[in-house]
Amino acid sequence: MMIRFYLDGQLVEVDVKPTDTLLKVLVDKLGLTSVHYGCGEGSCGACMVLVDDKLRYSCLTFAASVNDKKVTTVAGLLSDHELSPLQKKFVENNAAQCGYCTPGMVLVAKALLDKNPSPSDEEIFDALAGNLCRCTGYVPIVKAVKSAARR
Amino acid sequence: MKNMITLILVFFGLVTALKEINESFLMPESVNKALQLKKLYRDSALVVSGGTASVQLVTKMLISPAAIISLENLPLNYVKKKGNMIEIGATTTAAEILESDGVPNCLLEAAKGIHGLALKQNATIGGNIFTPAPGGDMATALLSLDAQLIMSSSRGRRIVPLTKFYKGPLTYNIRSDELLIAIRIGKPPKHSMFMKQSIYKYGGQTLASVSVALDSVDKVKRVGVAVGGLTPHPYRASRVEKMLLGQKISEELIETTAQNVAEEASDTGLVSREYLRHLAGVLYKRILTRLTSSR
Incomplete structure (x- = not known):
């Protein structure tokens, strides 16, 4: 079945099977490199995207369900090839080691800060609890989110 | 020979028909439409709500539904x-x-x-x-x-x-x-509390959970004690509820009833059933101690 959706602001059309996950379509069919396969069961957050501004594990989302919707990956946060202020905070705080979890971390941080611009430490830990960093670099990640928050 | 060809044709016809059914991803916009689809597909369709548990059934090839009915567009968020x-x-x-x-x-x-x-x-x-x-x-x-x-x-x-x-x-x-x-x-009880023990402090799977709802800690008239994680689906600790009814909740009563919280426990593969039973008792005691401390 053909579906169409806005991927980081650009309209794309792609042929999918009803059982295809959004992750499979983004990576295998559309060639995206910022959306990662990690666990395939919503435990690690490496495949995170925003669908109509709501966080979604793309491994737990059927691609057909995003028809006519807006899908945002971490690449969609850039404007004019410039990193967003949140992404810059991740760079400044060295909040990436191998980088595999980083896109997911950034998107969850964005969703959190959009809703709650001044989260407490506890709220940051709680929001990021669904994202795993295999390099265990949580301290700089939390630091980056805190520095991006409105103080 | 002719029979054979007919059989083969029927077989391919069936495969094509199944394939066509398997092409269905349905996102009804109204409850009525969703009910019509459920009536049509019955148990051969996978119903997906948030997808956090159900999508894996397909991706891990545990089921092969004839259709997927997503409830995402229904006006049932309230x-x-x-x-x-x-x-x-x-x-x-x-x-x-x-x-x-x-x-x-x-x-x-x-x-x-x-x-x-x-x-x-x-x-x-x-x-x-x-x-x-x-x-x-x-x-x-x-x-x-x-x-x-x-x-x-x-x-x-x-x-x-x-x-x-x-x-x-x-x-x-x-x-x-x-x-x-x-x-x-129904009428929410005066006191209620839920506690769980997960693998990690932030995140991780729930090992055991206990939820208690009761109308009074001085003379219990209505009580619900539910235990999760020990069995595939949560159960009501009815023995404990009977012991609590009509009583004033005291330290001794918490201690005695706690031994009856874990009625059953199945091996989850994560931890031993003995540990799960222990956890249920500890969580129950913590909840009742917390609820009575506000007396």
């Missing part, structure tokens, strides 16, 4: 107060529950405990009721609250108490043409 009652639409997410007024404490705590913002924004209360351990935290809270499930089909509505919903592992009191559309909680 928490409404109806007199003394609270009604929660089946596709209301944990995040939406946390933002709603009038939700009993234990259900709020269960929703808060769902790890990570992404899971909170996607896990729905209706889906959670069907999710076996280590999922189903909200179901444990609802069970202690004597929640009722509103099942709908093109034949009409049916109310099923959550206490009568679980018939066995992944076996539910729901008919093949029905959809769970809402959950009702």
Whole structure:
């Protein structure tokens, strides 16, 4: 079945099977490199995207369900090839080691800060609890989110 | 030979027909349309609410549904107060529950405990009721609250108490043409609390959870004690409830009843059943001690 959706602001059309996950379509069919396969069961957050501004594990989302919707990956946060202020905070705080979890971390941080611009430490830990960093670099990640928050 | 060709043609016809059915991803916009689809596909369709548990059934090839019915576009995201009652639409997410007024404490705590913002924004209360351990935290809270499930089909509505919903592992009191559309909680009790033990402090699977709802700590007239994680679906610790009824909750009573909380425990593969039974008793004691400390 053909579906169409806005991927980081650009309209794309792609042929999918009803059982295809959004992750499979983004990576295998559309060639995206910022959306990662990690666990395939919503435990690690490496495949995170925003669908109509709501966080979604793309491994737990059927691609057909995003028809006519807006899908945002971490690449969609850039404007004019410039990193967003949140992404810059991740760079400044060295909040990436191998980088595999980083896109997911950034998107969850964005969703959190959009809703709650001044989260407490506890709220940051709680929001990021669904994202795993295999390099265990949580301290700089939390630091980056805190520095991006409105103080 | 002719028979053989006919057989082959019938076989390919069937395969094509199955393939065509397998092409269906359905996103009804109204409850009526969803019920029509459920009546048509019955148990051959996978019903997806938030997708946090159900999508994996397909990706891990545990099931091969003839169609997928997504409830995402149904207007069932709501928490409404109806007199003394609270009604929660089946596709209301944990995040939406946390933002709603009038939700009993234990259900709020269960929703808060769902790890990570992404899971909170996607896990729905209706889906959670069907999710076996280590999922189903909200179901444990609802069970202690004597929640009722509103099942709908093109034949009409049916109310099923959550206490009568679980018939066995992944076996539910729901008919093949029905959809769970809402959950009702009668007059919320004065006290309620949910606690769980997960693998990690932040995140990780729930090992065991306990939810207690009661009207008074001085003379218990109404009590619900639900235990999750020990069995595929939560159960009511009815022996404990009987022991609490009519009593003033004291330290001694908490201690004696705690030994009866773990009625059963199955091996989850994560930890031993002995540890699960121990956890259930500890969580129960913590809850009752906390509830009585505000006396």
